[in-house]
Amino acid sequence: MNHNNVSAAVAIDTGDLPFGGGMLALVRPALDLLQPGGVLAVLTRQASAPDDFSTWCKVEHHELIESDAQPGGLRLLLRKGGLGHARGTLEDGLNLAPVDGRLDAAAMLAQVPFPAHADPGTGFAPRGAMVEPGGPVYAFRINDLDHAAPPDVAELYDQAVAAQWNGERDIAWDKLKPLPRALQRAVGQIFTFLAENELSALYVPSRFIARLHPHYVEVGQFLSTQLMDEARHIDVFLKRARVGGGGVGISHATTSASLHSLLMLEDFTEAAFLLSVLGEGTFLDLLRYIEEHAPDEVTADIVRRARNDETRHVHFGMSHVKHALKHDPTMYARLEAAVRKRSATLAGVGGVPYAVQDSLTILAAGGTNPEAVSRGHNKFRELMDVMHTNRVKRLLNAGFTPTQAQTLSDLHTPNFM
Amino acid sequence: MPDNTILLGAVAYDAKVVPIWEGIRTHFQKQGVPMDFCLFSNYERQVESLLAGHIDIAWNTPLAHVRVRKRTGGKSISLGMRDSDRDFKSRVIVRKDAGIRTLADLKGKTLAVGSRDSTQARILPLHFLKQQGIDASSVKLMAFDTDVGKHGDTGTSELDVLKALHDGPAHAGTVGDLIWVMEQAAGRVDTRKLEVLWTTPGFDHCMFDALPSLDASKVEAFKRGLFAMKWENPEHRRILELEGLKQWMPPREEGYASLTAALDEQQGW
Ligand SMILES: [Fe+2]
C-alpha cells in the first residue's frame, strides 16, 4: 500500500517505552488533540508495537494506517476514529487570573459562561469539559439558563462566602441576661417560630440542587451557602429560644400547613418566588421588627446577622424571578397561579398564628403592662402594613403590575413564610 | 402453536448479557421481527439445544461453532459475526528474567495456559506452537481451568495466566491479544517484567449458528434485523458497545480452519 499522500498532523517520539509501559500515556493525549480523521505519527523502538496497535486500534475504533521501519525504529501512522471521541474544545484560550490576589467565582463565570441549554447526558462533567459519549443521561430537570441561573449568581455566591459567620463564637452568648418570665416566654416562642420557618428554608432549596444541571453549578454553590446560612439560623435561633430558660414554644398548624405547601413545590422558579421573594422578603420586615424591639443587644445582634443573610436570599430570589420573567412570557401567569393555588390550599387556616401574634405584641410592649401591651399591639398591626407595603414594592420591582402586586400580596400566607 | 418468533440462545457469561439481548430484542421488534432469547449457563447445553431444535439460533463461541459445523456435517447455517470477531490472535508472553529469547527456549519452562475450552488462551496457541515445533509435552504446562463451559468468554483464565506470569511461577503464558492489549491499556501490566515473545496467526471468533432446517423466512428476518443495527444510532450503539463491536459482518468459514485442525490434533471434540 502506498500512503505517501497521508501526512500526520502531530508526531510523537515514544522512544523505548513499551506499549503498556508508558507509550499509551503519550499516544492517547496526542490523539485527544486531533479531530476524528486526524493522523498521528508515532515513532517507537518497540518491535511489538504494530501488533499491539493493530488490536488496540480495532477496539478503540482508530485505524492503524501503516507501520514502516525507519532509521532507529518504527514509524506508525494512526488515524483517529470518530467513535468514542470526546466532544468539545480544549480551553486553550482561557484567560483566568487573580485580581489583587483574589480569584472569585464571578471571574470564572465570565471566562466560562453559562450555556443557554444544558444536556443531561453530560452528567457531572464540569462546564467546558470535553465529554466522552456513551455516558448515562442523568435525571436533571433544570436544564435551561432562563429557569436556572440569574446573571449575578456568581457575585452573590462570592458575597455569601465572604459573609459567613459563626453561631458558636460570634454571638456574645455570655452577655445574655435573664428576662422577666412573660418576656422570656415570648422570646422563646418567637425564636421557635423563626426556627420552624428556617427549617423550611433549609429543605425547600435543597430539593432543587439535585435537579439542577451541573453546568449551572454556581446556582448550586449559591444555594449551598443559603443552606449553610439557614442551618446557622436554626442553630442560633434555637439557642436563643433556650438560653435563659425561655424554652421552645408552640408550633401552629397554620405554620405547618403553610410550610408544607412550600415543600410541595416542584418548579424551581415558583419555589424561588414563593419562598425567597414573598416568604423571606416578608421575613426581612419581621426580623427588623424583632431587632427594633429586642430586649437586649445580643438578641438584636442575632436577628441583624440573620437579616443580612436573608437579604442575600431575597436578592437571589428576586434576581432569579426577574430573569425568568424577562425570558419567559408565560411566567407571570404561572407565578400568579402558584400563589393562588397555595392560597386556596391554605384557605381557612386563619390569621397569624396566635402565639406568634401575642409574642410579637409582648416583645414590642417589653412586658405585660396593659398600656405597654396596647402600644405593642399597635406596633404589631403596623408590622402587618409594613410587610404588605414592602411585598408590593418587591412585586412591582419584579415586574408585576400594581393590580397584580396588590392581589398577590393580599393572597400571601398569614404565616409570613 | 404456529409461531414465527425467532428463539435465540446465548450464554450468560456476564450480567451485561441481559441488557444486551433485551436491547437487541427491542430493536428486532421495531424492525417487525419477532425475536426472543433464552440464556444458557454453558455452551455445551446451548449447542445440544440447538441441535435438538429447542432454539432457532445460537450465539456461539468459535469452539461451539465448529462443533455445530461438525455435528451437522457442515450443513449448519452461519448467519453473522462481529467485526471484532475477525482476525483474533493469541500472544505468547514471557517473563523477561526467564531467559526465553526464541520459541525453542520454551522447552522445559513453565507455560501458563487458560481454560481447556478457551480458544484463544489454550487450544489455538498450543496448536500454533506445535506447528512451530514446540509440543505441549516439551513444556511444563500450568493450566487454569476457570469458568469451564464459558469457552473463555469471561477472560478469567487469561487474567490467571497474567497473574502467574507477574507473580510466578510461570515463565511464559498464552493469552488472547484483546486481553493482552486492554490490560496494558488499563495500566495493569508490568512491562518491566513481561514482554511478548510471539504472536500467532489470525483466527476468527464468535458466530450465529442455525440448523439447516431453520425456516428460510426466519433466516432472512434475522439477517435483516441484525444488519439494520447501526453504530450511528445511539440506541443501537449502546448495545453494540456492550457486545463489543461496531458493525455486524457477514459470516466466513476460513477463519475456523485452524481451530478444526487443533481439535483434531488435540482430540478436543
Ligand atoms: Fe434564614
Ligand SMILES: [Fe+2]
Ligand atoms: Fe433564608
